Amino acid sequence: MTTHNNLNPNSPFFHEERHASLASFVDRPITICGAGALGGNLAETLARMGFTRLKLIDKDRVEMRNLSTQPYSRAEVGAPKARALANMLYRAVQAKLEPIVTELTAANAPKLLKESALIVDAFDNRAGRAAISETARSLHIPCLHIGFSNDGLYGSGLWEPGYQVPQEIAGDPCDYPLTRPFAQVLSALAARSIVDFFRENKSINFELTWNDLKISSD
Structure with missing residues (x-):
């Protein structure tokens, strides 16, 4: 167990180490599929927590409309999302995120995902999610699928093997103002579910709606 006397106050991960040491698993390879509102923010969170072996797969480039929901700046508009985020996180905490700028498909998924200790699916399309689900099951790699509804009011994190690939529904949750x-x-x-998985071997599903976040001003 980490004691406060052993902590380095100059470490960028001081607060994480003070709360609970993640040292036994921060070097496990995690592949995040999708660098949008969920995948991009998750990659940043994990990097700032101290995870050192992150791979980010995304074929898209940064657009102006992404700046309100995703961890990019105006200077990065037009750049591949995965590379932009890798550069930003290296400057921020010297995280070495491996960017893969390509479209993940059923054909290349086994090669792209095979060395992962954990896969996180943050895609927003059915074909990509289906390819990840099938590959994770066939290679016996733990996989967490995260997503939210097109009205921006419901979100979930579901682990394999209980995940069911959703049908395509028109609309874009990133158009929702919140x-x-x-x-x-x-x-x-x-991020918490991932930590629980590595620390306690628990695959914890979660669901959330805005109605769950009732704040009283009394």
């Missing part, structure tokens, strides 16, 4: 705070809450829950 997308960023909701996505950050979901990303935080996903």
Whole structure:
């Protein structure tokens, strides 16, 4: 158990180490599929917690419309999301995130995912989610699927093998005005679920709606 006397106050991960040491598993390879409102914010959270072996797969480039929900800046508009986030996190905490700028498909998923200790699916399309689910099951790799509804009011994190690939539904949850705070809450829950998985071998599902977050001013 980490004691406060052993802590380095100059460490960028001081607060995480003070709360509970993650040292026994921060070097486990995690592959995050999708660098949008959920995947991008989750990758940033894990990097700032001290995870050292992150791979981020995304084919998209940063657009102006992404800046209100995702961890990118105006200077990065037009750049591949995965590379932009890798550069930002290296500057921030010297995290070495491996960017993979490609479309994940059923054909290349086994090669891209095979060395993962954990897969996180944060895609927003059915084909990508289906490819990840099938590959994770066939390779026996633990996998957490995170997502939220197109109205931006419901989100979940579901582990294999109980995950069912959802049908495509028209709409974009990123158009919802409260997308960023909701996505950050979901990303935080996903990070906690990942820690519980590595520390206690627990695959904890979670669901959240805005109605769950009732705040009283009394």
